[in-house]
Amino acid sequence: MSTGLLRDCPHIVDPWPETPPPSALVIKISNFLRPRTDEVEALDLISRNPKPHRAEQILVHEGSHPDHVNLIVEGFACRYKLLPGGRRQILGYLIPGDLCNLEFALFNKPDHSVALLCDSRVVRIPTHRLVELLDRHPRIHRALSLAALIDNAILREWLLNIGQRDALQKLSHFFCEMEVRLGAIGRVDGNGSFELPVNQSALADTTGLSSVHVNRTLQRLRSHELIDLSHRRLTILDRDRLRAVAGFDETYLTVQPRRD
């Protein structure tokens, strides 16, 4: 069952105790197209046997030259860049089903690092195997391209968030985004509550605020009864109101394919 390693990471729970669990990657692809049986098989095959990794582990080092991509099967990771002075900007979060460094394994060296935020299960896929998969299954290739576009849209929205919104909006917006993303892979329960293994220092580096200010802004959100954040778990108490505060519009996270 659960190993000692995973015991301390309560969000790693098999949500499909009975049936064969659809892999995170299949769920993700399904957002873009209805996968055929052979495609499901290929995706399942490639994400088989995830290895447990410890929190804090660095999956990708800026400037390295990886020969594989990382698929997050269970857990959380973040992309980030460091500045000489020690400041850090978090560039995005990786959740189950996300491919870590597709682009850089194929083309360029990573311009940023990726680290795990909690104990996670990760598949290392050799670059050549991924390329084979994409060659053999063009629809999967297309779906992953769509996923990359969404990543892009997320980056642009973050730019807007960090550049133009105030602290309260920044944090609210981030929470709204994570709720949608995690909801799409079944990680949000009926109460609007989900695992979010992100401490206040990381929230600060996500939003470009100081951790002290994050702390005080969180208190404000709590006192307005918009959220509850404790034990690495976020509960959205009033989603509509939180979205109103954030100015959140989820369309940038959604897909409207033109043709199949």
Add this chain to the structure above:
Amino acid sequence: MSTGLLRDCPHIVDPWPETPPPSALVIKISNFLRPRTDEVEALDLISRNPKPHRAEQILVHEGSHPDHVNLIVEGFACRYKLLPGGRRQILGYLIPGDLCNLEFALFNKPDHSVALLCDSRVVRIPTHRLVELLDRHPRIHRALSLAALIDNAILREWLLNIGQRDALQKLSHFFCEMEVRLGAIGRVDGNGSFELPVNQSALADTTGLSSVHVNRTLQRLRSHELIDLSHRRLTILDRDRLRAVAGFDETYLTVQPRRD
């Protein structure tokens, strides 16, 4: 001495020893691979007959459903998002050779708008023609994918810039980036001077600062004799020092293809 991506890729030989001036798109593609004659022809064909457009014109409306992509042949444009309160975040700049909305023409609706910053020459390419081109010339397709990765890297660097650097660094960094990008397409003269049709209000929306603060920060940069900005033209007086101030490292703008 021209700065730019070509200089940093010594294996890429200048394919036009003496002949007619290469189109902006050909120059751009050449940063990623050495185009064959037929590819140059195809690129030239598709970027033929650019139409003049007035400054301020909006090329792409957020939420619209364009049936074409815009190729900037000459001029400047910017991507941006607006917030209900009237605030604006500029998300990136398009310079000659840049394709405006490749992604959204193919897949999704634009999540942002694009507007011209000065009188420009633009080619409207019907989506289907672009798709044909990409199908017929897979190497061009691949090169454009690489270009998209660079765009991505730029977005991440902007996130770092806006999130973590102070006003002086933000502006310096932006100037350094534009110098490299414009240098790569031959738009920077020997004195480190180039056209930059971006007013202080746009600089503010680029960096997430107020225009008043931009003004005062520019004065500081000028008094340090790092730049000169007037008549919509920026001159970098001391590139090394400006880069040091900005903490600028151009590798995120460059390409190191793995194969081919």
Add this chain to the structure above:
DNA sequence: CGGAAGATTGATAACTCTCAAAAATAGTGG
């Protein structure tokens, strides 16, 4: 020449930061 847009300046307010330390929580070993 005159209006409009952009740049500059001054003054004040405010949001956010930094420093520092205490309180609370989580993790670890006996």
Add this chain to the structure above:
DNA sequence: CCACTATTTTTGAGAGTTATCAATCTTCCG
């Protein structure tokens, strides 16, 4: 299971960068 340590959260105070408002000056352009 408890004690102990490290990490994280919280709090206080003061400083500072940056924003806002409003007016003036300058430049651009018809």
